[in-house]
Amino acid sequence: MAVKEKIVDDVAVLTISGKLMGGPETWAVHSKVKSLIADKVNKVVIDLSKVKWVNSQGLGMLMSCFTSLKNANGHLKIAGATQKVNSLFMLTRLITVFDTCETADRAVASFHN
Amino acid sequence: MNNEQNLRKELEKLQRAVKELSLLNDLARSIGASNKLEKIMQKIISYSLRAVSAEQCTITLVREKSDDPMKTLVRTMVSKAEHDPFHLNQVLLGWMLQNKKPLSVANPQQDKRFSGIKWDMEIKSLLCVPLLVKSKLIGILTAFNKIQAEKFTSEDMRLLGIIAAQSAQIIENARLYEEEKALLRMKEELNLARQIQTDLLPSQIPDVPGYDLAGISVPAESVGGDYFDFIPVDEHRLAVCLGDVSGKGLPAALLMSNLQAIIRSQTMMPGTVSECLERSNKLLYRNTAPHKFATLFFGILDFRSNQFCYASAGHDRPILISANGDIHELETAGLPLGFLEEATYIENCFEFKPDDLLMIYTDGISEAMNKKEEEFGVNRIINFVNRRHDKSAQEVIQGLIEEVKKHANGFPQSDDMTLMVIKKL
Known part of the structure; x- marks a missing residue:
């Protein structure tokens, strides 16, 4: 699993690739979000288009990112979730809570609209 | 007269050697008899104080499993509680990690090796030796302020070095023993938790x-x-x-x-x-x-x-x-x-x-x-x-x-x- 960070204006885009299956690597994404918040960046897009699978621990990490940003008056958008990952969002009804977009570019643009 | 002086010098040397040997012997017996880290450290400190006539002694250990030993100063034992030179020990530890050899400093405020460091004005001289186990630094033993002299002698440095060499493995063993005990305790607690669950x-x-x-x-x-x-x-x-x-x-x-x-x-x-x-x-x-x-x-x-x-x-x-x-x-x-x-x-x-x-x-x-x-x-x-x-x-x-x-x-x-x-x- 790897994370790439890109800042577009006032929005941070975290592109994750691989599997979000728990362990320190997975939680490093949440640490990254927390450090972005500390740097006053509270609009974050997590791009999951290169993520093959998310398990319950990966899901927990995304929920933590959502809560941390919400508590900092920020906002999380999740972009590019594959069908398999989307089915997990449906099962957990997180689809009704997470703000999802098809692509990271659209997610960034929607912050500016 | 010359002969008498020489003889006296020889006698003093011999007396000192006997004193050193008996002190080292006592120390070895004393610390070898215990497996409690704290007790061992206290004994090493008290023997070191006597051996080099210092006002104060400290032992600082570094944690084993860490990437940055400077941040993991874990235990310091001081002979007197009023001046715990915590910050200074970190500086010395940093120096020792690089150099791994005895260090004697007289008049530290003037010492160029430590310029930019704020020294406690009460520190007039210090002697610091590494605690090495298989060439790995596990800590430092430091003596502060030579009594009735401006600085520690090369004899002091040699003696404190011997004390450190004798003590390092025993300290390490005691530490491993404590770690093992803690691990066993944790295992017992975990077994209990598993039973409860x-x-x-x-x-x-x-x-x-x-x-x-x-x-x-x-x-x-x-x-x-x-x-x-x-x-x-x-x-x-x-x-x-x-x-x-x-x-x-x-x-x-x-x-x-x-x-x-x-x-x-x-x-x-x-x-x-x-x-x-x-x-x-x-x-x-x-x-x-x-x-x-x-x-x-x-x-x-x-x-x-x-x-x-x-x-x-x-x-x-x-x-x-x-x-x-x-x-x-x-x-x-x-x-x-x-x-x-x-x-x-x-x-x-x-x-x-x-x-x-x-x-x-x-x-x-x-x-x-x-x-x-x-x-x-x-x-x-x-x-x-x-x-x-x-x-x-x-x-x-x-x-x-x-x-x-x-x-x-x-x-x-x-x-x-x-x-x-x-x-x-």
């Missing part, structure tokens, strides 16, 4: 007329975050639940016991399945940190009417296999418990027909991986259960656990595995 799971599967029930939970670590429960509601109703708490190990186990208590208490309150989950969610939300949550499948079986009403908090869909081989994943969806305070849950019901088998599982089963990172998957669960309709519920769950282990083929599993079967006879 095992006791929380149903020790006996309830005897329900017309049904064959079974449940099993296999934690990945000593203790786990999965659990299952059968809770009698009244004479003709039984609640069943299977939960998976986020995280692993002890924190997950603690949250799991909290969740179990919540679900048990809420099942006793009047209300529907979804109301029970909604109340439980609120309680869990208020009692836990935001990143803690649990997925849970919860249902109430009325064994008089064979009606089964259920709701899910983000848990994997249980599989219902009928006698004629029809396979049906229960339509469930719901937010995990403990995530949002106002979550609502949708309840569905169906009627159990003879030979219907409901398999409830955690993702530790479906996502169990082998070396090639192939998941066991839902299809394998279905195939396995479908071919064992004639077996008892207990045989089905035991067999499935074995099948999953066979699939993993020794590849270590990171998640707990929990199963429940409700079979209508």
Whole structure:
């Protein structure tokens, strides 16, 4: 699993690739979000288009990112979730809570609209 | 006269050597007799004070497992409490990590090697020697302020060096001994926690007329975050639940016991399945940190009417296999418990027909991986259960656990595995 960070204006885009299956690597994404918040960046897009699978621990990490940003008056958008990952969002009804977009570019643009 | 002077010098040298040897001998005997790190360090300090006539002595140890020893100064023992030169010890430790050789400083405020360091004005001289075990720095022994002299002598440096060389391995042994004791204590506590957790799971599967029930939970670590429960509601109703708490190990186990208590208490309150989950969610939300949550499948079986009403908090869909081989994943969806305070849950019901088998599982089963990172998957669960309709519920769950282990083929599993079967006879 790897994370790439890109800042577009006032929005941070975290592109994750691989599997979000728990362990320190997975939680490093949440640490990254927390450090972005500390740097006053509270609009974050997590791009999951290169993520093959998310398990319950990966899901927990995304929920933590959502809560941390919400508590900092920020906002999380999740972009590019594959069908398999989307089915997990449906099962957990997180689809009704997470703000999802098809692509990271659209997610960034929607912050500016 | 010259001869007399020489003789006196020789005598003094010999006397000093005898004194040194007896001191080193005493020290070796004294510290060798103890395996308590604190006592050993105290003794080394008191012998060092005498050996080099210093006002104060400290021992500072570095932690073994760390990338940055400078940040992990763990123990400092000081001969006198009033001047604990904590900051200074860090500076000296940093120097020693690089140089690993004795250091004598007289008039430290003027010393160019330590310019920019704020010295305590009371420190007039110091002597610092490394504590080395197999060339690895495990700490430093430092003497401060030579009594009745401006600085420590080369003799002092040699002697303190010998004390350090003699002591380092003994300190290290005592530290390893303490670490081992702490590890053993932790293991005992973990065993106790595992026992407590095992006791929380149903020790006996309830005897329900017309049904064959079974449940099993296999934690990945000593203790786990999965659990299952059968809770009698009244004479003709039984609640069943299977939960998976986020995280692993002890924190997950603690949250799991909290969740179990919540679900048990809420099942006793009047209300529907979804109301029970909604109340439980609120309680869990208020009692836990935001990143803690649990997925849970919860249902109430009325064994008089064979009606089964259920709701899910983000848990994997249980599989219902009928006698004629029809396979049906229960339509469930719901937010995990403990995530949002106002979550609502949708309840569905169906009627159990003879030979219907409901398999409830955690993702530790479906996502169990082998070396090639192939998941066991839902299809394998279905195939396995479908071919064992004639077996008892207990045989089905035991067999499935074995099948999953066979699939993993020794590849270590990171998640707990929990199963429940409700079979209508």
